[in-house]
Each structure stands twice: as C-alpha cells, then as structure tokens.
Amino acid sequence: MRISVAADSRDGVAERVVSELRRRGHEVVTHGALDDGERDDWAWACELAARDVSEGRAEQAVVCCWTGTGASIAANKVPGVRAALCVDAYTADGARKWNDANVLALSLRLTSEVVLDEILDAWLAGRPSTDPADVANVAHLDAI
Template identity: 70%
Template sequence: MRFALSADSLDGVAPALAAALRERGHEIVARHGALDPAARDDWAWASEAAARDVADGRADQAVVACWTGTGASIAANKVAGIRAALCADAATAEGARRWNDANVLALSLRTLSAPLLGEILDAWLAAAPSADAEDRANVAHLAEIERT
C-alpha cells in the first residue's frame, strides 16, 4: 500500500513512521511537514498535504501526526473524501478501519511509544472495511454531509 506521511515536528515517534511502515511492506510516496526539510511544518498545512495525497489518488492512505494528534486529524478531515481517525490504541485503530473505513490515521507524538505505534499500525493494517450494510450506509452518508 502507498502511504503519505506528515508530522509537525520530529518529536516522539515521528522519525520512526516511515521505517515502521516499510518494515510492514508498505511504500512511502510522500513526506510532509517536518518529515520533508523543504516543506512547511505547521500541522494544518502538513496534514492537509498528506490528506490531499489520498484524496487525489497519489497515496492509498496517510498517517498524520502532531503533538496531540487532534489538530492533524481536524486538518485532514477538512479534505473532501478523507476519513481521518485519531487513534491512541490498537482497538480504536482496528475499529476506525472496520466501521468507519478510515483512510487517514492520526497520531499523537506526545503519547505514543514505539511499541504502541507498532500495535496501532498492525491493527490498522490488518483491518478491512466492514461490508455490513449499516456500516456502509454510515460511510456513504459522510459523503452526503460533505456535499451540504
């Protein structure tokens, strides 16, 4: 799978994101914010750029990160077609992929350890979107909300 990455600083697990995904067999197609020395590193700009990579088809998914993860999630969710989920544990990551068909993983650079990052990534990557009609209807409704 092709991933875009963003972080607003090189704190916490930010430097480990690309390696953690590559170790799991995934390709990094873009780096934004502090992960690209030439880019603006503010969370809103960096997260938007990674989310646009997904929305425009350059990446299949993205991981966005800031100190709390909240700002990164909010910025990514402003891009049409993006369903970013702030995940602090593996169960939330698995549920976000399954029930919400989340396509952007938002992370806190303040709270995550390397082992917890691995657990979250493993759960995120192992989960598939639900085929349940009710779950699909909820995800489809998000697109309707974006249009209004």
C-alpha cells in the first residue's frame, strides 16, 4: 500500500514510522521534517499528507506532531479525510473498524517504539466494520 507520512520533527518515533512501514512492504512518501526542503510546521506538513489521501496519491497517511493533536486537526480539515489520534493498539483497531479512519495521527511525545509497533500492527490489519450502524455513522461524516 502507498502511505504518506508527515512529521513536524524527527524527534520521537517519527523516523521509525517510515522504517517500520517500509520494512512491512509499504511504499512510503514523506513530508515535512522527514523530507528535506519542505516546510516542517505541523499544519503544513500534515496537510500535505492528508491531501495525498484526499487526492488519491496515497491510500492512507500517518501524521505526527509532538502531541498528535495539531496533526489530527490539520488532517481532518481536508475533505474525505478521517484522521484518528491513536495512543494504543485498541484505539487504532477501533479507529479502523468503527471510524474507517484513513489517517493515523500519532504523538511523538507519547508513543514509544513498542507501542508504535503495536499501533501499526492493529492499524494495518484493521478493516472497516460492515455493521449497518457503523456504515451509517461513517457515511454521515460526509454530510456534517
């Protein structure tokens, strides 16, 4: 899968996100602090990754900032993006299952390497629920 990754710094697990995704066989596009030459402020960097998803250049994205909050807010401004700030594997699994989330937001401060690996396992294995109530909730997001 083609996955766009943005971060506003190389601190924390930012570079490990890229290496882990590549190790698992995914094609990774980088933005912000992970791409020399691009603006690395979180709003700009995370917008670019979210637009990759919105405009079909990537199937999913991972957006990172110190808290994860700015990254998720920026991504969720982009039409068609459902970004979820995930702190553990259970949240990541739920975000894929119940929210059909297509952008994973991470806190560089909070996410350890071990927890990152667990989050990526759950996120990448996760599939959207086909329960009609879940499908209706996700469909309603476009109408809000």
